[in-house]
Amino acid sequence: MYLSELWKLYEVDKRIQGFSPYTLKAYSLQLIMLFGDFVILRLRKSTLLELKEYLAKQSGRLKPSIIGDRIRFVRSLFRFAYEEGYNKKNPFLNLREPEMNNHISKFLIEEDVIHLKISCLSHRERALLEFLYSSGCHVGEVQKINIEDLNWENCSAIVNGKGSKQREVYFTTECKVWLKKYLKSREDSCKALFVTETNPTRRMSIPTIRWALKRLANWGEIEANVYPHRFRHTYACQLLDNGAPLEFIQGMLGHEKASTTQIYAQLRGERKRELYRRFF
Incomplete structure (x- = not known):
C-alpha cells in the first residue's frame, strides 16, 4: 500500500472523529511535503533510519516547530496504519520531536x-x-x-x-x-x-x-x-x-x-x- 492509499483511509477516519477541515488540510500539506521531498516513503518499506536522514537534511532550513509538526503527523499516520492492520509494525513509534525553547508569548499592551x-x-x-x-x-x-x-x-x-x-x-x-x-x-x-x-x-x-x-x-x-x-x-x-x-x-x-x-x-x-x- 502506498501513502496515497493510506491517506484516503486516514482522512475518512479523522473526519468521522470530528477533525476540522482546517486540521485535515494541514495534514494533507504535510503529506505533500513528504511526497515531494521523501518519495521513497512507502508503507511497508519505510524505516526509521530513512526518515531520520530525511529530517536531518531538512533541519538546516526548517524551524524545529515545523519539523515537530511533520514528525507528529508521520507518527499519527503510521500509528493508524498499525492499529488498523495495514502494517505489521509501526517503525516511527519512538520517533522523537526536536527540543524547542519555550518562548514568552507575544501579547498586546x-x-x-x-x-x-x-x-x-x-x-x-x-x-x-x-x-x-x-x-x-x-x-x-x-x-x-x-x-x-x-x-x-x-x-x-x-x-x-x-x-x-x-x-x-x-x-x-x-x-x-x-x-x-x-x-x-x-x-x-x-x-x-x-x-x-x-x-x-x-x-x-x-x-x-x-x-x-x-x-x-x-x-x-x-x-x-x-x-x-x-x-x-x-x-x-x-x-x-x-x-x-x-x-x-x-x-x-x-x-x-x-x-x-x-x-x-x-x-x-x-x-x-x-x-x-x-x-x-
Whole structure:
C-alpha cells in the first residue's frame, strides 16, 4: 500500500472523529511535503533510519516547530496504519520531536488595545475586537459562532473548538453592548454572529477576520503585529496579571494540558516582581 492509499483511509477516519477541515488540510500539506521531498516513503518499506536522514537534511532550513509538526503527523499516520492492520509494525513509534525553547508569548499592551478601539469605524469592527479581546477564543471558534450561541443574561457563549469539543466562554459587559449595537444595525437573516459587509451576506471567513484586524492596526498606526491569536495571548496574560490561577486559565482557554497554558501565557515581569516580594 502506498501513502496515497493510506491517506484516503486516514482522512475518512479523522473526519468521522470530528477533525476540522482546517486540521485535515494541514495534514494533507504535510503529506505533500513528504511526497515531494521523501518519495521513497512507502508503507511497508519505510524505516526509521530513512526518515531520520530525511529530517536531518531538512533541519538546516526548517524551524524545529515545523519539523515537530511533520514528525507528529508521520507518527499519527503510521500509528493508524498499525492499529488498523495495514502494517505489521509501526517503525516511527519512538520517533522523537526536536527540543524547542519555550518562548514568552507575544501579547498586546493596553495602549495598543486602546488605539485599536479608537480606530474602529463600524459596529462590526468594534464588536469583533471586543469579543476577541474578552473571550480568549481561537479565530476558528469566533468564525463558527452563531447568534443563537450567545447567552445575553450570563454574557457567555458556547463555542466549538478543535475536534468538535464545546466549551463555554465569557465576554465583558462592554462587549455585550457593542455586540447588540452591531446586531441591531444588521438587516440580514444570516445566523452567523459575524458576517460580511458585502452582498450576498454570509459568514465572515478566517482570512477576512485577519484582514479586518490588520486594517485596524494600520489605521491606529500600531507597530505591533496584530493577528487574532495575539488576542488569545493577551487574554491569558491579563488573567495572570490579575491573579487568576493557572488551572482556571487552562479551562478558559480550553487546553487539555497545563503545559500548553504555560507556553501561551508566561508571567510578565511586573507580575513576577510582585509575586517575588509577596512570597520571599
